Amino acid sequence: MAAAFDEYYEGSRIFTWVSDLSGLPLDQVNFVISQVLALACAPVFRNTLHPSTTSPATRHAFGLVLGLAFGYFCFGMQAVHLGGLPALCYVVMRTQDPHIMQRMVLAVALVYLSCIHLHRQMYNYGSYTLDITGPLMVITQKVTSLAFSLHDGLTRREDELTSSQKYHIVRKMPSALEFFSYMFHFQALMCGPVLFYRDYVDFIHGHRLLKNAPPSSGHVDNNSNSRKVILEPSPYLVVFKKVVCSILCAVLFLSLIPSFPIQRVKEPEFLEEFSLPSKMMYLVVATTVGRFKYYHAWLLADAICNASGLGFNGYDAKGRARWDLISNVDILRFEFGLSLRDSIEQWNKGTTRWLRMVVYERTPHFQTVLTYALSALWHGFYPGYYLTFMSGALFTFASRSVRRSIRHYFVHSGPLKAMYDIVTMITTRIVMGYITFSFLLLEFWPSIQVYLQLYMFLHVLGVLALLVLPVLLPPARPASQAEKSSAVSSNGVVSAQH
Known part of the structure; x- marks a missing residue:
């Protein structure tokens, strides 16, 4: 109704x-x-x-x-x-x-x-x-x-x-x-x-x-009762950049969304006439276009915070003011992340920290599953959300398994490491489109129909990575507790408004 x-x-x-x-x-x-x-x-x-x-x-x-x-x-x-x-x-x-x-x-x-x-x-x-x-x-x-x-x-x-x-x-x-x-x-x-x-x-x-006073800018003013004078950094250049990027993202979204609507994946032409590679390419492009509206809203909100003085986060090693205390997204690091974990950490970062605070750090067992479960409940009850988050949990575990079984073969050579990074970056983009289209589509059966047309090939590969890959290529060593902790900073992949 x-x-x-x-x-x-x-x-x-x-x-x-x-x-x-x-x-x-x-x-x-x-x-x-x-x-x-x-x-x-x-x-x-x-x-x-x-x-x-x-x-x-x-x-x-x-x-x-x-x-x-x-x-x-x-x-x-x-x-x-x-x-x-x-x-x-x-x-x-x-x-x-x-x-x-x-x-x-x-x-x-x-x-x-x-x-x-x-x-x-x-x-x-x-x-x-x-x-x-x-x-x-x-x-x-x-x-x-x-x-x-x-x-x-x-x-x-x-x-x-x-x-x-x-x-x-x-x-x-x-x-x-x-x-x-x-x-x-x-x-x-x-x-x-x-x-x-x-x-x-x-x-x-x-x-x-x-x-977070800069060590080089503070000095003692002998004419003001020996109080330390701190030069306050201006946020306006950062605000200008974020506003411009926000406007650019809005323009790109409004320009491209008519050509790549997510609803097209329900049409018979897409399901029956597109080849599997074409379907995957469309999912990757359509979900990327869909993210621009979030980039627009988050960058503009970030600019508002910074313009009021909120978001100052000290200085970097070169003495430049950082205004990223509460930034919600790092677009380049998300879009070019070398792994699912790296990308997720740069998306809706405030929600990532919230989920870590209220769930991941406070539950002794099943932290990843419970983190995704709370993220799904927080978003609402559209079936597409739950398909995304269940798939996200599977691929979080699968990516850890692949990393532990394969990565150590490539890290000792510069060219091999570069090749490994390129492959994982491209794979991450494909996986991201594969698991997030249902979040935008919202509906259950149309999403399932798309997965069936894709033979659920990435789900199958994810299960094989979990169950078979560690047997064929045993991990070089058990993952440290620190690695485990950093592996799940997931906020459930996607964000607040839909």
């Missing part, structure tokens, strides 16, 4: 005329307008409301009010859910035993989010309308990561924590203003990136700059 767009979308209608002139759906017009306004407001946060001249409460309130305004502009009365989910979780945090509170928060947030996902599927099935589920997915990440950080700070000893848990630890319950400002701050409300509470508080109080 599908409702018409006009019946389902509750955002502002003020810019309907822009939608009519541009031909873009109103939800996308409102999204772009809200992000452009956020980009215009971001320098106010960094300059006028600088932490050296403005109280933390004022900075909290400014981000909160703008976030709520943008949320209502884009989603209308649906925006009530932006407050409903975190409010319920905040009550749980304040009233329940810290030893179990984090699990209860995770359960409440996922149940609430799942209800919204199911509502969308019932009344707007298969739609790509930008609705409240996208921001709610980010809020779910924030509220659950905060709950686990609080649990660590209130109930666990320092020697029981991993290095990541020590970094994110929170030892004091946030006030209502701090909590809801963190949930709704305008820079990342619409599509992320997810920001962990400690990084947000450091940003509000201006601690990030003090922690």
Whole structure:
């Protein structure tokens, strides 16, 4: 049962005329307008409301009010859910035993989010309308990561924590203003990136700059009571580059998507007349084109964060400022990754860190499977998601097996290592198209039909890599625990909005 767009979308209608002139759906017009306004407001946060001249409460309130305004502009009365989910979780945090509170928060947030996902599927099935589920997915990440950080700070000893848990630890319950400002701050409300509470508080109080002062730029000013003067790096060149890349990705997506729609894989012509290599080539190209809309949204959101001063991550070895603390994607490293693991680590990186924090580091068994399971549940209930994540788990294990059995034969020679890297890069691109097309298609039987037309050849090869390859080519040595830990940084391959 599908409702018409006009019946389902509750955002502002003020810019309907822009939608009519541009031909873009109103939800996308409102999204772009809200992000452009956020980009215009971001320098106010960094300059006028600088932490050296403005109280933390004022900075909290400014981000909160703008976030709520943008949320209502884009989603209308649906925006009530932006407050409903975190409010319920905040009550749980304040009233329940810290030893179990984090699990209860995770359960409440996922149940609430799942209800919204199911509502969308019932009344707007298969739609790509930008609705409240996208921001709610980010809020779910924030509220659950905060709950686990609080649990660590209130109930666990320092020697029981991993290095990541020590970094994110929170030892004091946030006030209502701090909590809801963190949930709704305008820079990342619409599509992320997810920001962990400690990084947000450091940003509000201006601690990030003090922690990462460049050794060559700080000096003692003898005329100012011997205080250290720190030169604050400007983000505007980075912001400009990210905005330009975001616009370029939007143009490429709008230009190419009519020629490579994912729905074409359901057509008889594709299924019956395309050869197997042609089918695979189309899947690779169509899924690559589909990723450009995520690149556009994430790069623009990243630019908004940086323009407000959020995202500064210290300096590199050459003394250049880094603005990648919360960047969601590294396009080149994703598209040219030498393995499935390398590529996944560069896609929706905030979600990768979130899944590692709440699942992978806290479960003694079946970490990879449980990580993919939570990622699938977080995304919703379209069957295509689950086909992608189940396949992703299989190929994660298979790629480890191939690496352990084969890689050591190639690493001792420069030309052989280069050849190995090229082959694995091309293989990764093929596997990525093979497992992610169902995420874009959403549907179960059409996806299965495509797999059957492809003879499920990569699934077969993946199973052989797991079961047969280690027998034919035994690994040179057992993988170290460090290698195991780094092998699964998966966020489930794909991201929030669909």
